[in-house]
Amino acid sequence: MIGAAVLVVIAVVVGVVLFAGGGDDSSDGGGGSTATPGADTNVTLEAGEVTADSAGPPVTVSQDIADGVIDTIGDYLQVATVAPLRSGEPAGDLAPVVDGAALAPVSGVDRPALVDEGLPKVSTDLDVVAQPVAITGLGDQEGNLVALTATINVDITAAAEGKAKPLHIVRTGYFVLSPDAAGAWKVSAYKMGVTRDGGTLDATTTTAAATPAAPK
Amino acid sequence: MTSLTSARTRRRTLVTVVLAPIACGLLVAGTLAAAWVAIGSPTPASGAVWFQVSKLAGAQYTGAPDQPFFALVIGTGARSDDPNEAHDDPGLADAIHVIGINPSLGSATILDIPRDTEGPTGAKLNSYIVGSDKNFGLRAEADAVSAVTGLPISYVIRANFPNFVQMVDEIGGIDVEIPYDMADENSGAFFTAGPNHLTGDQALALSRNRYTLPRGDLDRTVNQGLVLLSALKTLQAKQPGAGDTIRLVATAGRHVKLDGLGVRDLLALGQLALSVDANNVKNVLLPVANSGNGSNLAKTADAESLLADMADDGVLQSH
Numbered sequence A: 001m002i003g004a005a006v007l008v009v010i011a012v013v014v015g016v017v018l019f020a021g022g023g024d025d026s027s028d029g030g031g032g033s034t035a036t037p038g039a040d041t042n043v044t045l046e047a048g049e050v051t052a053d054s055a056g057p058p059v060t061v062s063q064d065i066a067d068g069v070i071d072t073i074g075d076y077l078q079v080a081t082v083a084p085l086r087s088g089e090p091a092g093d094l095a096p097v098v099d100g101a102a103l104a105p106v107s108g109v110d111r112p113a114l115v116d117e118g119l120p121k122v123s124t125d126l127d128v129v130a131q132p133v134a135i136t137g138l139g140d141q142e143g144n145l146v147a148l149t150a151t152i153n154v155d156i157t158a159a160a161e162g163k164a165k166p167l168h169i170v171r172t173g174y175f176v177l178s179p180d181a182a183g184a185w186k187v188s189a190y191k192m193g194v195t196r197d198g199g200t201l202d203a204t205t206t207t208a209a210a211t212p213a214a215p216k
Numbered sequence B: 001m002t003s004l005t006s007a008r009t010r011r012r013t014l015v016t017v018v019l020a021p022i023a024c025g026l027l028v029a030g031t032l033a034a035a036w037v038a039i040g041s042p043t044p045a046s047g048a049v050w051f052q053v054s055k056l057a058g059a060q061y062t063g064a065p066d067q068p069f070f071a072l073v074i075g076t077g078a079r080s081d082d083p084n085e086a087h088d089d090p091g092l093a094d095a096i097h098v099i100g101i102n103p104s105l106g107s108a109t110i111l112d113i114p115r116d117t118e119g120p121t122g123a124k125l126n127s128y129i130v131g132s133d134k135n136f137g138l139r140a141e142a143d144a145v146s147a148v149t150g151l152p153i154s155y156v157i158r159a160n161f162p163n164f165v166q167m168v169d170e171i172g173g174i175d176v177e178i179p180y181d182m183a184d185e186n187s188g189a190f191f192t193a194g195p196n197h198l199t200g201d202q203a204l205a206l207s208r209n210r211y212t213l214p215r216g217d218l219d220r221t222v223n224q225g226l227v228l229l230s231a232l233k234t235l236q237a238k239q240p241g242a243g244d245t246i247r248l249v250a251t252a253g254r255h256v257k258l259d260g261l262g263v264r265d266l267l268a269l270g271q272l273a274l275s276v277d278a279n280n281v282k283n284v285l286l287p288v289a290n291s292g293n294g295s296n297l298a299k300t301a302d303a304e305s306l307l308a309d310m311a312d313d314g315v316l317q318s319h
Helices: A063-087 A100-107 B002-026 B032-039 B138-149 B164-170 B200-208 B217-236 B242-253 B263-275 B301-313
Strands: A011-016 A041-054 A126-130 A133-139 A145-158 A165-179 A185-199 A205-210 B051-055 B069-076 B093-102 B107-113 B155-159 B174-178 B182-184 B189-191 B194-198 B256-259 B281-285 B288-290 B297-299
Touching: A041 A063, A041 A145, A041 B242, A063 A126, A063 A133, A063 A145, A063 A165, A063 A185, A100 A185, A133 B242, A133 B263, A145 A185, A145 B242, A145 B263, A165 B263, A185 B263, A205 B263, B069 B138, B093 B138, B093 B217, B107 B138, B107 B217, B138 B155, B164 B200, B174 B200, B174 B217, B189 B200, B194 B200, B200 B217, B217 B263, B217 B281, B242 B256, B242 B263, B256 B263, B297 B301
Parallel strands: A041 A126, A041 A133, B051 B256, B069 B155, B107 B281
Antiparallel strands: A011 A041, A126 A145, A133 A145, A145 A165, A165 A185, A185 A205, B051 B155, B069 B093, B093 B107, B174 B194, B182 B189, B288 B297
16 A cells, blocks of 8 residues: 555535625535525535555645645536526636646537536525545655546535426536646546436436546 | 577567557556456565556647547567667567557557568568667667558557566456457467456467467457457456546556656546547558568558558548
């Protein structure tokens, strides 16, 4: 066994409040939801098991790095899921969380698998619940932490509006994250599948994508 | 003594011909991670070098990770991982395969090149790797293969044989759909056509058998490609998860000599392998015929259109 296994559990529960058509964001940072007069948006995200393996000397994934990974995934969920569902508008800029090489497919052919846009605006309660994110670090032959994977298993539900069935989105896969030049951990590759049904969708849709990952 | 030497030489040769498919199956195919899931952590000899991966100077993919590229996979009989350190053990490249990979299509093609194919200087293609001056070595071998095929080689994967059988066994063997019955005393290849689960020794036997095959070494070369593709299918069937992939890339990283690329690139290769549909990978022999120069072979007219088909996007469509 290479590398010390570190179990880190970080509860990062962000309650974001968005009124239909825009609104005010807030975070309680302590879990649970934030009630608002219009609707609640509850994002539950936490780190699960954090481990590492190495081609050289042992490496570990520090708590700071694990926290950073969770922050990155949280930002991704906000930009890719929460904001477009709340606004009914296209998702915003993913460049802060996705690195240059992966940004092109994320912005192009793989976008339907990674971004919940093009769907009707959700004005009821919205729950974004991620299973604990398993993080596995990879060390190179010199013992430098050069990449890590983070599992993504997110269940998204929106309360029914009118006669429509509740919107239900399940996204499953993983991100590969690597440090950029500034040391920020960004998504450099991914394998992701998404299933959407309910809401105003006529039928269940399933989309999958994986980065073409030729080495640089 | 003679018998012992002969046996050793024969075994070395045998191992040689199977190395490329397996090395490629385990690296370019990359899905070692699956085996980890299936059988637990392999425990190869500490420090053993399974294979070498070299990135050639011309390989540039930054900003275009979806572009097709070509990797040369060679198997040699050298005992050392550095052919220049084994002049008495030349390590001819007796297994030669070019793998074209198209990431955006999720597809690949394995081009099996007979070892006796004539290179640009008139020598057999298997000989350009041998020697220590600038006209030999991995770069020269890649250049020679490129000259014959017209395919730009970006990566060279050279397998080191001593741990081959162990390596195959440690990943739990491979499932191969053997195309016809085989019964060959020389190689030990005794198989019934159909699905077979092969141990390391059996995979070696399949890959070395040529005496009982209609086209001899040509069919053997194709069977090496079959082993490669079967390794990919076997490992993909295990459906490794993200963490499994990391752990197996780390394992591979402890047993690979890297030249011009890093462990992070290995991870990318592994992910790429997982994204390739093994059922959409063609395994094709380079069409060749006698060249008129001794036992050398030369590509035929049919080869030109095949190579053009492969060159445009890394994979074959009309062949």
